Amino acid sequence: MKKHPRFAVVGHPNKGKSSIVSALAMDDSVQISDMPGTTQKQRSFPLKVDGKVLYELIDTPGFQRPRQVLEWLQKEKVSAEKREERIRLFINKYENDERFNDEIELLKPIVEGAGIIYIVDASKPYGQEYETEMEILRYTGQPSMALINHIEEADYALEWKRVLGQYFKMVRTFNPMSVNLENHISILESMAQLKEEWIRPVKEAIELFESYHKQMLEKSCEVISHLIYDALSYKERLSLKNEEVQESEKEEIEQKYQASLRQLERRSQKKIEEIWNHKNLEKTQNILAFEEIDLFSKEAASVFGLTRQELVVTGATSAAIAGAGIDLLFMGHTLLLGGAIGGLVGGVGAYFSFDKLSEIKLLGQKVGKHYLQMGPMQNRNFPYILLGRALYHLFIIMHRSHALRSAVELDEGQAFKVEWLNDALKKDLERYHQLFRKEIVVEGEKLTEYARVVQSAIGNIDNKVLNILN
Amino acid sequence: MDLKLYLNLYALLQRDVSTKEQQRAFGLEHAVLKHKPIAQLAAWEKRYIDLLKRPLLSERVTSYLYIMTFLLGTLSFILGLFSGIALLSYNGHEPVNVVYFMAMVIFFPLFTMLLALFAMFKSRSNSNILMHLTPAYWMEKIAARFAHKEESFKKHFNMDPILAKWIVLRRAQCMALLFSVGLLLALLGTVVTRDLAFAWSTTLKITPDGFYAFLNMLAFPWREFIPSAIPSLELIEHSQYFRLGERLSNEMITHVEQLGEWWKFLAMATLFYALFLRTILYLIVTIGYKRALKKSIFSLEGTSLLLNNMNKPFITTGALEGEGVVFSVSKDVQMLRELESVYDFIQGWALSSSFLEVLNEVMKVKAQHQVVEVGGSNTLSQDSEIARKSFGKVLLYVKAWEPPTLDILDYIELLLEYAGRVVIYPVGTENEGYQAKEKYIQIWVDKISMIDTSKIWIKVP
Numbered sequence: 001m002k003k004h005p006r007f008a009v010v011g012h013p014n015k016g017k018s019s020i021v022s023a024l025a026m027d028d029s030v031q032i033s034d035m036p037g038t039t040q041k042q043r044s045f046p047l048k049v050d051g052k053v054l055y056e057l058i059d060t061p062g063f064q065r066p067r068q069v070l071e072w073l074q075k076e077k078v079s080a081e082k083r084e085e086r087i088r089l090f091i092n093k094y095e096n097d098e099r100f101n102d103e104i105e106l107l108k109p110i111v112e113g114a115g116i117i118y119i120v121d122a123s124k125p126y127g128q129e130y131e132t133e134m135e136i137l138r139y140t141g142q143p144s145m146a147l148i149n150h151i152e153e154a155d156y157a158l159e160w161k162r163v164l165g166q167y168f169k170m171v172r173t174f175n176p177m178s179v180n181l182e183n184h185i186s187i188l189e190s191m192a193q194l195k196e197e198w199i200r201p202v203k204e205a206i207e208l209f210e211s212y213h214k215q216m217l218e219k220s221c222e223v224i225s226h227l228i229y230d231a232l233s234y235k236e237r238l239s240l241k242n243e244e245v246q247e248s249e250k251e252e253i254e255q256k257y258q259a260s261l262r263q264l265e266r267r268s269q270k271k272i273e274e275i276w277n278h279k280n281l282e283k284t285q286n287i288l289a290f291e292e293i294d295l296f297s298k299e300a301a302s303v304f305g306l307t308r309q310e311l312v313v314t315g316a317t318s319a320a321i322a323g324a325g326i327d328l329l330f331m332g333h334t335l336l337l338g339g340a341i342g343g344l345v346g347g348v349g350a351y352f353s354f355d356k357l358s359e360i361k362l363l364g365q366k367v368g369k370h371y372l373q374m375g376p377m378q379n380r381n382f383p384y385i386l387l388g389r390a391l392y393h394l395f396i397i398m399h400r401s402h403a404l405r406s407a408v409e410l411d412e413g414q415a416f417k418v419e420w421l422n423d424a425l426k427k428d429l430e431r432y433h434q435l436f437r438k439e440i441v442v443e444g445e446k447l448t449e450y451a452r453v454v455q456s457a458i459g460n461i462d463n464k465v466l467n468i469l470n
Numbered sequence: 471m472d473l474k475l476y477l478n479l480y481a482l483l484q485r486d487v488s489t490k491e492q493q494r495a496f497g498l499e500h501a502v503l504k505h506k507p508i509a510q511l512a513a514w515e516k517r518y519i520d521l522l523k524r525p526l527l528s529e530r531v532t533s534y535l536y537i538m539t540f541l542l543g544t545l546s547f548i549l550g551l552f553s554g555i556a557l558l559s560y561n562g563h564e565p566v567n568v569v570y571f572m573a574m575v576i577f578f579p580l581f582t583m584l585l586a587l588f589a590m591f592k593s594r595s596n597s598n599i600l601m602h603l604t605p606a607y608w609m610e611k612i613a614a615r616f617a618h619k620e621e622s623f624k625k626h627f628n629m630d631p632i633l634a635k636w637i638v639l640r641r642a643q644c645m646a647l648l649f650s651v652g653l654l655l656a657l658l659g660t661v662v663t664r665d666l667a668f669a670w671s672t673t674l675k676i677t678p679d680g681f682y683a684f685l686n687m688l689a690f691p692w693r694e695f696i697p698s699a700i701p702s703l704e705l706i707e708h709s710q711y712f713r714l715g716e717r718l719s720n721e722m723i724t725h726v727e728q729l730g731e732w733w734k735f736l737a738m739a740t741l742f743y744a745l746f747l748r749t750i751l752y753l754i755v756t757i758g759y760k761r762a763l764k765k766s767i768f769s770l771e772g773t774s775l776l777l778n779n780m781n782k783p784f785i786t787t788g789a790l791e792g793e794g795v796v797f798s799v800s801k802d803v804q805m806l807r808e809l810e811s812v813y814d815f816i817q818g819w820a821l822s823s824s825f826l827e828v829l830n831e832v833m834k835v836k837a838q839h840q841v842v843e844v845g846g847s848n849t850l851s852q853d854s855e856i857a858r859k860s861f862g863k864v865l866l867y868v869k870a871w872e873p874p875t876l877d878i879l880d881y882i883e884l885l886l887e888y889a890g891r892v893v894i895y896p897v898g899t900e901n902e903g904y905q906a907k908e909k910y911i912q913i914w915v916d917k918i919s920m921i922d923t924s925k926i927w928i929k930v931p
């Protein structure tokens with residue numbers, strides 16, 4: 001018998017067993033559908049830390065012929081301590097009988113010592129036929145709890161609770177479709193209560209799980225930080241065929257430039273989805289729908305970016321800071337003038353470069369190889385658009401239950417912007433954006449600092465937004 | 471930590487040589503290195519280096535750099551030697567002007583060292599104007615153009631410009647050092663092999679007193695230890711030299727044996743300004759270079775992730791193996807839209823008899839023989855008894871909201887053996903007014919269609 005705590009998630013077909021396991025195990029590969037009998041084999045979801053299993057969740061098929069099982073079990077009257085023996089006997093006897101495939105799959109982990117988590121759907125009325133299932137579970141003698149799921153709006157929780165209270169020492173409610181760290185952990189804590197010796201390992205697991213969550217958030221912010229830097233500093237090059245620049249070549253480089261930036265965004269989103277274990281998101285085409293709001297469309301600009309006035313203000317202040325610090329010795333400004341000029345230039349520059357992405361430069365004339373270059377990004381608004389989109393994407397991904405199989409939709413963006421962007425943050429960000437835009441190599445440290453700013457931006461977002469989003 | 475580590479890491483991180491899990495395993499294996507990231511990275515590089523294609527990028531780059539340094543260093547040395555010889559060339563008519571030599575060993579080194587210092591501290595920009603002012607930078611550029619090699623690996627590899635700057639800076643110091651060694655050797659060589667007459671000359675109005683004070687100041691580092699290495703006021707007076715007029719020849723000729731004394735001062739000036747200070751600068755630049763290298767290693771894309779993966783617990787929560795996918799093919803099933811008003815038997819699956827009564831009233835149907843509950847809390851033998859007694863047309867109500875289980879399918883199959891025709895009617899809850907939701911009916915339709923018989927019908931709205 002295995003030492004670590006194991007929990008078998010069991011119940012009637014189609015009550016959300018797999019959804020709950022999927023959400024708790026953060027695994028979006030689980031088969032979930034409204035066809036009963038979707039799960040056919042028990043499937044284990046261990047929480048592993050450096051190869052060591054701390055606990056294990058087990059998804060199981062639903063009861064299909066509970067009356068036959070119970071009748072067989074009760075055919076012979078046995079004393080309470082022999083009941084488990086009787087279940088084993090049943091499993092041995094019908095192991096290869098197709099009729100009891102589902103029951104055997106779900107009973108096996110239980111007789112191997114797993115705690116029972118019985119799932120019911122309280123949006124449907126209670127029915128007497130459930131008692132058969134609960135009797136069988138009680139027959140196993142394993143510690144058990146009931147978890148109430150609400151698949152639909154209707155609420156029969158009261159009548160359910162009255163019955164469940166008679167069979168289970170603990171009855172809890174859980175919504176697999178919208179989990180957050182808090183209720184995730186609270187469910188784990190309840191599960192730990194099933195057996196005294198499980199409290200400690202599960203507690204350890206919870207601590208690790210929290211740090212895991214933090215790790216994922218940090219990693220995601222690093223990814224976003226790299227995205228913004230890569231996008232702002234990106235340079236697209238196009239070799240020219242002739243000496244003269246053709247109009248079509250200008251168009252071509254612009255197209256390529258935009259495509260490259262979109263590619264950067266897509267890759268970064270993919271990375272973030274992988275970090276959060278949303279590996280199958282693409283298959284449901286959620287990402288496509290998300291990306292229809294184009295990086296370069298008017299809509300995206302107005303939803304996430306800054307207005308012209310906002311930019312002039314942030315441009316002026318941050319350029320003044322930059323002006324006062326460096327370059328003065330060598331550029332011939334006097335010290336005081338430098339700041340003022342910097343401010344002026346920054347502000348005006350922000351005003352004029354509002355619509356423009358980047359200049360197209362003709363380079364390499366002296367060397368003899370002619371090519372066009374586009375980038376680094378000059379549009380002051382662009383980093384905010386990109387960052388806004390990235391934050392939005394991350395926010396949705398990190399709060400998305402792994403049990404969902406539906407598409408992600410992108411609306412309510414304006415409300416979102418209000419949430420994350422404030423004046424202090426704007427000033428902070430603008431400093432980095434200016435750095436990223438310069439044609440210099442930015443040190444890893446700077447990117448880590450920026451990642452921290454991004455993380456604080458995520459922190460600004462109230463979970464209320466989620467309600468708006470959902 | 472050296473450049474090779476940086477380059478190998480760069481090459482390794484470009485490829486996915488290890489999984490997250492392996493990286494963590496590596497971190498645990500080398501737990502003693504946990505707080506020494508560079509050592510950790512070096513150990514990791516060592517483990518995977520064999521996966522890289524030969525010749526290694528690091529070998530190519532460092533051998534290129536080595537050859538370059540060697541060539542430029544040799545060139546600098548020869549240049550120093552020959553400039554020294556040229557400066558000290560004495561044709562017997564005109565004395566050697568020490569001001570030129572001083573310019574080469576004091577003022578020029580001070581100026582380039584100052585440039586180097588500025589270039590060092592204005593560290594971030596890679597298009598550094600100051601860099602372009604140093605001769606070493608241009609020698610390097612020209613040499614690279616001849617070597618043609620730079621281009622070939624630049625295509626695949628972009629060195630961190632800050633690091634590149636430090637490499638160039640360090641080498642520039644090396645070259646300047648060798649250049650000065652050349653100068654010193656030239657000086658010593660000519661002093662030994664010829665008798666030199668030094669003099670000083672300038673268009674500026676500088677009195678010998680002023681010049682003496684100036685030289686004294688320049689000689690501050692050694693004037694205490696080697697007083698003879700400072701020209702005396704007398705010597706300076708005697709060796710001032712004007713292109714025109716009589717004075718020079720007489721003065722100089724009378725003191726000609728003294729004029730050679732200058733060499734000590736020049737040698738010390740070279741030793742201190744051109745060699746000692748440069749060596750110090752070289753050491754400083756080396757420290758800066760090491761720091762830049764460290765920073766560059768940490769700035770490589772993937773380094774921080776790698777370290778993170780090594781040092782933080784590797785946690786997985788998902789299933790270990792994949793799940794088989796179930797495909798259900800739904801076949802046709804006969805649908806019924808209107809109920810008849812009378813059935814031989816009316817049965818309800820897990821529905822109480824009181825509930826059935828209400829249902830019959832609402833649906834306006836009657837049973838010829840029996841209204842009865844099946845399933846639910848019935849025993850199996852009760853159910854089979856009911857089935858065995860059924861005949862003719864049977865209406866079977868089921869809870870639409872509950873998914874069809876195999877238990878009910880067993881019963882339906884049994885029932886079909888006795889009944890002539892079975893109508894399955896999925897009903898909604900009381901709150902729904904007994905009208906089932908479309909999606910639930912669909913689930914029932916799909917499930918019932920698995921029973922292959924023409925005797926079964928399903929009631930749909």
Ligand SMILES: Nc1nc2c(ncn2[C@@H]2O[C@H](COP(=O)(O)OP(=O)(O)OP(=O)(O)O)[C@@H](O)[C@H]2O)c(=O)[nH]1
Pocket residue numbers: 012013014015016017018019020031032033034035036037038039040060061062149150151152175176177
């Ligand atoms: N809206 C909503 N839908 C849910 C919830 N829980 C489950 N569902 C849906 O209910 C259906 C059944 O969920 P599953 O998780 O597959 O149920 P199961 O108990 O594993 O089913 P079987 O494996 O067939 O026994 C799926 O369509 C789910 O999307 C919930 O809390 N809210």
Ligand SMILES: [Mg+2]
Pocket residue numbers: 017018019031032038039059060061
């Ligand atoms: Mg399932």
